[in-house]
Amino acid sequence: MEHAAQPQPDLTIRSTRVYRGPNVWSYHQAIHLVVDLGTLEDFPTDRLPGFTDRLLELLPGLVEHTCSVGERGGFVQRMRKGTWLGHVAEHVMLQLQQEAGHDLRRGKTRSVKGERGRYNIVIGYLDETVGLAASRLAVRLVNELVSPTDGFDWQQKLDEFLLTAQRTAFGPSTHAILEEAVSRGIPWQRLNRGSLIQLGQGVHAKRFRATMTSLTGALAVDIAGDKDLTNSLLGSAGLPVPESELVRTEEGAVEAARRIGHPVVLKPLDGNHGRGVCLDLRDDDAVREAYAVARGESRRGYVQVESFITGKDYRCLIIGGKMQAIAERVPAHVVGDGVSTVAELVDLTNADPRRGVGHEKVLTRIKVDEAAVELVAAQGFSMDSVPPAGEPVKLALTANMSTGGISIDRTFEAHEDNVDIAEEAAQLVGLDVAGIDFICPDITQPVRDTGGAICEVNAAPGFRMHTHPTIGEPQFIAKPVIDLLFPPGAPSRVPIVAVTGTNGKTTTSRMISHIFKGMGTKVGMTSTDGIIIDERLVKKADASGPRSARMVLQNPRVELAVMEVARGGVLREGLGYDRNDVAVVTNVASDHLGMRGIETLADLAAVKRVVVEAVPRDGHAVLNADDEHVRAMRRHCSGAIIWFTTSEPGSSVHQMVLDHCRRGGRALLLEETERGEMIVVRHGSRTMQLAFTHLLPSTFGGAARMNVANAMAAAGAAIALGAPLRDVRQGLRTFTTNYYLSPGRMNLMSVLGAEVVVDYCHNAAGMRMLGDFAARYGDRKSAETNRRVQRIAMIATAGDRRDEDLRELGETAARYFDTIVVREDGNLRGRPAGESAELVAQGCRDAIAAGAAVTTTLEIVTDEVEAVRRSLKLADRGDLVVLCVDRHAVVMDELERYTQAATPRGYNDQDDRPVADADFTA
Structure with a gap:
């Protein structure tokens, strides 16, 4: 080049x-x-x-x-x-x-x-x-x-x-709480573009916004927002508060100020951050002027007039009823250097990198507005004046951080009487996190003796004056907030089971959910069929991706999460959570190759392996020992391995699993007994019987070998989570593949005297399993009826698979089924109509030509419903019809029509629909 x-x-x-x-x-x-x-x-x-x-x-x-x-x-x-x-x-x-x-x-x-x-x-x-x-x-x-x-x-x-x-970015308060949560391993999610955060998962989840938490009562917030009501409650309890009145007119404010006695303070009844607060009003004209300012910040139009308490401004932070921090707040000001003007001093102060706009940084820039200019003038200066060195010049009367003030930590200096008063005020209002504002000459002296008072109680108080004081030591006040939400020893996570694999992951997920449902656990599950919360389908969609996982973990009813994890979601966004307690990998087979950079089985295994890598040290990976790509995943797991295998005794895989158990590990194996094949659990030298495979409804008497493996995988996951064997056994014995428990997965029914199985099989590996089931089940039925049962299949796969994958599906099906009807999905995924069906059919023809097939009849019917009708028309009584479907609900509706109008005479020649006959019932 x-x-x-x-x-x-x-x-x-x-x-x-x-x-x-x-x-x-x-x-x-x-x-x-x-x-x-x-x-x-x-x-x-x-x-x-x-x-x-x-x-x-x-x-x-x-x-x-x-x-x-x-x-x-x-x-x-x-x-x-x-x-x-x-x-x-x-x-x-x-x-x-x-x-x-x-x-x-x-x-x-x-x-x-x-x-x-x-x-x-x-x-x-x-x-x-x-x-x-x-x-x-x-x-x-x-x-x-x-x-x-x-x-x-x-x-x-x-x-x-x-x-x-x-x-x-999150504000200082939110950031402090999140840092503490993360340090404790508590998971979190941002629920909106603002600061609404969920801590924990499922039933253990708590939410907070800024410093308002799930435990903050709405009534308490309303009370704190009504300054007149707050004063009344605190005053009636004997706590020191300023004298106050509520007014709605300018003249009412003037008259109230006269009754209370100048100087007074005017503030909006329901304001915050010091907006609209006017201090030290000494005559009627000042009150009139201040009324317009306070009224402009009042949402409900009320203004509070209260006596002016002289002294320093202190904020006491109460969390869970206990004082956690105290800060002295100093109004925005500059200090003269004998050289710079007031305006230049403001610019120098705002140049501090700690200062930003609003609450984005630990300090707020000083804003020079008309009120600031007037305040400077009242002190004998203008913005162009040069104050003497060391002379402070105020630019705001209120000491709020949001107006450019600074803070000085006084946590360990407050008198115990003042601490008691602040704690009682928070309890009277009912706030779990409260900011109590004191005005008093000195917080080290009792306010009852010095003439101080509580001027305000704040819901959702800011933390930055305590976590980042301008002077003094920072206080780690996020700790008591997290202690309040998650007391020591309280759980924050729900167990998460992640199930992945090329085939069988949906059925395995449903089996796990069914086991724990029987134990009384509220399970949230994601699958290709949707999101299911406590047996209710709350969202119908392909929900095997990370967004669906996050939806489950947000639900406050969920006590256990079972996540079906598909390749596409992992490649698109990764997992929807930070770790899973149990990872289950059923198998890795050729599917979705040639898509999104996944060219080989090793590439696909690396994607599936993500759930194993997400297992913590105290977690478990339940792995299929019969699959070489899954076996290799054990090297990437931080937790313990639980193997499951259907291999024959004496095989190398079986011996590897036994060696694992001898070293103290756990595994699920099959053992032949006089009464039949038994699933056993081995842990070290102990062997515990779990269930006979032929007694599990999902295995169809042991014929469905893929569901034998799926049952073992589900049992391994349940055991890893500590489920008793009796509950695991009961769950597997009561799990059936009927349409209501497992829609679109091995649903068996009788239609027009034929045995019909509805399944989602769409790749060659799955077809081998399904074909093996058809052979075993068909042979058993043949022995029972003394007549060879014909095996008929309707097959298809997605159009975005490689040409060789489509042909391989047809080749595989032809080895097991006598009659094959090839259809196409409704979504052709970029292929011309008929192309994918022709490729699948070509695979069937290649197998027939090579003499490796049992197929004698091959047809192409691209429409799914028409293909169902044709498959049923080709079947006689007692035959086995396997329908590999795309839209299982549509197909089940069609089959329901046949069962409601069954007839022994066959079909109406006009539309292939059955003709009703009272002499026959399906």
Whole structure:
């Protein structure tokens, strides 16, 4: 290939995927990008003069990156020696997130197999929006350093990125609570674009927004929001409160102020963050002017007039009825240096990197408005005045952090009487988390003696004045909040069972759910049929992906989650949770190959393996020992392994499982007894009988070998979760494959005297299992009736499978069935009508030509309902008809019509529908 003569700004993002849980690239949530270097593939960093120095000038934090060298400056060493720009982009993406305050160090860059110049970049993220924005900006920056363009202002672009990060970031209070939850291993989900957070899962879930929690009573919030009512309640309990009156007119405010006595305070009845509060009003004119301000911030139009208490402003934080922190709040101000004007001092103060807009940072920028200018003038200055060195100049009367104030930690200085008063105030209002505002000369002295009072009780108080005080030690107040929601020893997680595999995962999931349902557990289950909560179908859809998993974990009724995990969901978004207690892998067979980069069985196994990698040390993986790809997954499991196998005694697989048990492990095996085949559980040297396979309804007397394996897998999962053997046994004995318990999976019924099985089989591996069942079941029926039972199958698969997969399905079916009707799905998935059916039929013909088939009749009927009708028409009494369906509900409706209008004479010649006859009942 010809190499480019000059580097061009060719770095582009070809695709982006956001993983919201463990995935094929990482144990954690990650962003995966495929980038194309174009001509830059020929220009590693050592061939780009000045590139490294210019990049370090713009992002000096890259010096801290160790990269594969393992020491500070390692990445810089790699750039100076020469590394490709995909790798550079990865580190820039991580550093940009560091600039936004997201401490992330996880990233990797790998070339795309077989595609020159294309790379997979995988980076960790805390916030999806920030991670994606960092990715785009990193690519833009690398291209600009390769070939600068006019009008590119790096500082402007960086500021825009940081502003995006600040808009989506959690506030200090939310962040503090989340940090504490994560440190305890409590899972969380963001429920909206704001700060509504769920901690825990299912029945153990709690929610909070800012500092309002699931335990915060609505009535308590209403009381705290009504300042007049709050004053009345506290005053009637003997707590010190200012004298106050409620008014709705300007004249009413003036008269109330006269009765109370100047100076007074006016505040909106239901305001917050200090908005509309006017202090130290000493005459009627000041009251009139302040009334308009307070009235403008009142949602209900009421204004409270109360006596002005002199002293310092203290916020007491009460959590769970106990005082946890106290901060002295100092109003926004500047201190003269004898050189700078008041306006310049404000600019210098706002330049503090800790200050931001609103609540986005630990301090808020001071806002110079008309009220601030008037306050400065009242102190004898203007904004252009130069205050003497050391002279403080107030810019706000209220001490709220949201108006630019600062805080000083006083937690361990308060007098015990004041602590008692604050705790009692919170209990009287009924708040689990309350901010009690004291005005008093000194918090170290009893307020009853010094003349102080409680001026306000706040619901959802901010934490930042306590977690990030301007002066003093920070208080770790998130701990008592989490203790309140999750007392020590209280669970936060529900057990999660993840079931994956090419075939059998839906039936296995249903078996597990059925076992625990019988134990009285409320189970949430995801499957290809929908989301089921406590036996109720709450959403009908293919729900085997991560979003459905999150919906189950949000449901407050769920005590156990059983997740069917499909390949597509893992590739699309990863798992919908951070870990699963039990992983079940049924098998890995040829299906979905050639899609989304999955070319081989090893590739497919790597995707299925994600659920095994998500097992914690105290968890379990229930693995099919008969499948070599599943056996290999044991090396990727942090927890214990429980094997299940249907192999014959004496085989190498059987011996491996026995060796595992001798070392203290657990496994499920089959043993022949005088009364029949028995599923046994081995744990170390102990052997416990579980159930005879022929007594399990789902196995059809042992003929359905795939359901024997599925039952063993389900039993292994239940045992891993601590279910008693008697309950596991009872669950398997009562689980049937009728349409109501297992729709579309081995549903057996009698139609027009023929045995009809409805199943979802759609790949060659599944067809081998289904064909084996048909052979065993048909032979048994032949022996019972002394007549050979004809085996008829309606088959199809999805059009997005490879041509060879479609042909293999036909070849496999032809080895087991006498008559085959080939149909097509309603969704052709990109193929022309009739093409997929013809490929399946060609596979059947190839098998017939090779002499490896039993098929004597082959037809193509592309419409599913018409194919059902044709299959039934080809059947005689006692024959076995296997219908591999796409829309099981539609097919079952059609079969129901036949059973309601059965006849021994056959069919109406006009439309192939049965003619009713009272002499015959199906």
